[in-house]
Amino acid sequence: MSGGPTILHADLDAFYASVEQLLDPALRGRPIAVGGSAGGGVVLAASYEAKAFGVRGGMPGRQARQLCPRLTFVRGHFGEYQRLADDVMDILHSVTPAVERISIDEAFLDVSGSTHLFGSPAGIGARLRHQVRREVGLPISIGAARTKHLAKVASQVAKPDGLVVVDPEREREFLAPLPVGLMWGVGPVAERRLAERGIRTIGDLAGTPSAALERLLGHAAGAKLAALALNEDPRRIATSRRARSVGAQSALGRRRPTPELVHQTLGHLADRVGGRLRAHARAGRTVTVRVRFAGMAAVTRSLTLPAPVSATLTLTEVAEQLAWQALADHDGADISLLAISVSNLAAQQHVQLELTVPPGDPRSPGSPAGSARWALDHSMDAVRARFGRAAVTYLSTARAPGAPDAFRELAERDL
């Protein structure tokens, strides 16, 4: 069936940092880090010049500065990231409609139907790279191979600013010397467990029986890894996929969990989550709250309701109840993060679906108070659609903790 290397994986290099260097020529060729909110926080992205010093995304700013004293910190231009990445995706779409965007700066393409128009997959990859560089001004790496997994590994090998094509005849020899950490699904824990058995390269992995990997890493993870190591990857390009959950979180530093803090933070998060759900005519039955304590240990509490919900005030109330359950088990501990996630999603047809509470309860949509919630949410949604998010807020959620909205929106996935 599929003989040639018709899957492409395209990945913008050090995306946020490259955009900053594009916008400000004085930053080019220099080690820079893009920061989140004002002041310290973590490194969101590092330029290749900074990576040479060991600076990585997710690293605390203080640590990054120690590794690289000449590091320049810049505030992110989040709106520009979205615009430029969308421009790049438009270029990818110019060679095939079979584009699967997996994050803001990364996509798979199936070019099997495009070769008669645009030439070989290798030629298409080269053409796309040049076009992105010329029209958008950003470096992008591309891997081309017979499967998604091979294409993704190839693009990682191609970085920075390169193109690697894996000949289907030479897949095994291409993968064999590479470290297992490049495999999809091998993170720090799996890497350590494998290393304890002397398994360090993908070649080592291919020589390990599936049953042994399943014992080591669990049934599903072991079986998947064994198949991938033998280049068996059945995954197709999926141009659209429904989200299975919607969430929001806020890091809080180190705070005492007062009723005011918990109420305001969860109110803000519920407002974000509810607003996104309603904007896409969706709602969810399961509400999950995550509480992270000052020592980074975290617990979750969840509740599955009889019917899907999306009203901000309902989500806030359920979340508060769950949060206090979790906090009651860790009496007196300071907290460092609160999160809300809604799953078990369904289409939100009508107001009736907000029947999460017995009739007569003020929260029921059949009651005057329940209808009022819907009217309130929908009028606020309408105002925001015309004038922007900040135009109107619930009193209790007016103070927005944590990262700026523009940064949050970058990470959001389509519903």
Added chain:
DNA sequence: TCTGGGGTCCTAGGACCC
């Protein structure tokens, strides 16, 4: 060195049903 924000999938035990 105590670290952002948004997601997916898997595991395991218990409740409950037939």
Added chain:
DNA sequence: TCTGGGGTCCTAGGACCC
């Protein structure tokens, strides 16, 4: 009174991805 086997749903935790 004790016992089978299979299935679904819910909850909590955890690894992993970008």
